[in-house]
Amino acid sequence: MAKIDPVHPGEVLAEDFMKPLGLSANALAQKLGVPANRISSIVGGRRDISPDTALRLEKAFGSSAEFWLNLQARYDLETARDQIGKKELSSIKAIRAA
Secondary structure, three states: OOOOOOOOHHHHHHHHHHHHHOOOHHHHHHHHOOOHHHHHHHHOOOOOOOHHHHHHHHHHHOOOHHHHHHHHHHHHHHHHHHHHOHHHHHOOOOOOOO
């Protein structure tokens, strides 16, 4: 079965929020009061969504900050899973109380 690559939250921001509203990275950055390179980097998958950015997106789009942080956490977890690999994880034994 083909594995689906994890989706960076920047892709969700670009495709589901910015594109339908015709917002560029510069325009969104201005509305959020952040540097344009922050939004460009997020949309380009080169920067994580921080709690600060999540709160600003919450206010701008009416989505919860938790929504954005959960997208980031899921992306980070899937990326780490891919990097560590099943073999290495399976070699770790469960710790039990004596």
